[in-house]
Amino acid sequence: MELMVAIFVGVLTGTGVYLMLRARTFDLVLGLTLLSYAVNLLIFVMGRLSVGRPPILDGSLAPTLANYADPLPQALVLTAIVISFAMTALLLVIALVARSETRSDHVDGEEPQGRGEGR
């Protein structure tokens, strides 16, 4: 299971970085979103992967990690999700304003000159 999650995080990160390097604002937003998914997943699995363990103590089991999931990464990832959501919303607004100010969806505000344009 660890390997699968690791590969998934890797694929998300790779896709995110690829989209960010496309240098178009919409691709950039998508890329950053995928990157933040990858990061959130990474934080989550830092609490170790386990199945069927509750994160809240109920008294019937000894309070060790053998019986319970670590609740802290879950709390951290919640914070990270909220923050990245807000940042994405802000980035979208800034990208829209930049689009209307510069009349281009390229991150440099103008179409690159010459060869090497990938679309």
Place this chain on the structure above:
Amino acid sequence: MNSANWIVVPVVLPLIAGAACVLLERRAAGVARAVSIGTTFVLLGVALHLAVVAASGTVHPYLLGNWKAPFGIALALDRLSALMLVLTALVALPVLWYASGGWDSHGRHFHALFQFQLMGLAGAFVTGDIFNLFVFFEVLLIASYVLMVHGQGRERMRVGLHYVVLNLSASALFLIGVALLYAKTGTLNLADLSLRVPKVGGADAPVVQAAALILLVVFGFKAALLPMSMWLPATYAAATAPVAALFAVMTKVGVYAILRVHGVAFGADAGASALTVQPVLLPIALATSVVGVFGALSAHTLQRLVAWLTIASVGTVMVGVGLFNPLAWGAALYYMANSTLVVAGLFLLAELVAAQRGDAADRLEPASPVAQPALLGLMLLLAAASAAGLPPLPGFIGKLMLLEASSTHAWQGVVWTVVLVVGFFTLIGLARAGSILFWHVDASRPSGASGASPKLVGATLWLLGASVLMSALAAPVQRYTAQAARQLTDLDAYARAVLGAQGAGTETTRPYRFDAPATQEPRR
């Protein structure tokens, strides 16, 4: 009120004031302005009070909701935190005063965002927890994104987009670093971390070291260390003057975080991970300094020149941090306080000059003479002398202490050469700018512009005056920074204060034992 309770005030006060400003801005802009300036004034008072509290030498914890550290959210005040708070408020107040001269009405919600930015800065300086450091980074960044594009315009939006995207990527890296640290140490509390990192050995040590290096990239990006500094000149040059001046404090958050995390938690006592970043930090810092000053020499506008000087001064500060001894840290803190004031003052001055030069603005080319050559010229001279490190200004004292502190280091020769050469070229760069702006004028064209208002000049003079005051009060300030640096090396006192007498050293709070991973235990 118990003196320890004041620690939370620099975070909560700007939050309330910012929220009030959001509501007031449309109805009564004048009231919002008054609330904002009044709050910042109170903040300066609170910061000074906290500096006095911290001067006693004990670390004061503030546990939110009285949840025991390392489980709850802990704030901690030591001399370094107090020093950074005072510096923030000392820069923020004149900058806000300057902005109230007209810039604040060029866009919406300037005062609210300014207060949120102050909240983020203050929070980053008092937090005792690396995840909350991330949260406060985000608070100050999200305010700075909007402040950055304050006033709008094509160039600001273009550079602002770059700034936001780069910072979001850095935030993602920050989280990766934090996650790796948590996976291997089981804690994110800075005091706890400094006790746990030394115990991580064997195959786990490289993971923790990787986390430290990832965090160095993040903090280095904020502090504008090479090669992550290329965003800064364009960003700071495109921002409005008061925003750029406030951003001068923002780079210092990166310096502060490197000192806290890499200097202390990954310091000399960190066992297998001791001094993880030392081999890279000093060369990077020296290179940053050199590139910064060459950038300043090649700048075409005064504001861009000052932005490059920000990088050069951060480089010099990081040289002190990179020497990894308390003496050098004390010198670096002293130099940092001064260079922040001078750079902030220079950003404001650049706009004062630009406003009086007609269409040429602050471009370094002959144009009509400014209306107040003597006043502005002398202010630039004062700032240049302090930035370059000429006696008796504090820039000189800071650099002298830095050179002295490097005397036991193997790289002494390189450090001396770089610091002195950078100082020399800083002087040349600013002298060149000054002679073009004030002497190389086209006298046939009438100036036309009227003098700057006393309010704007007063705000700029405040910043430069505060820098000169650091020279007059050099002995007490230097004593404070030296003690702040020494206090950083006393890990046990910090841990005892934050975690409590029984909390430090106990194993009950550690979810992940390094010898027997929890995941190997059988499921019920």
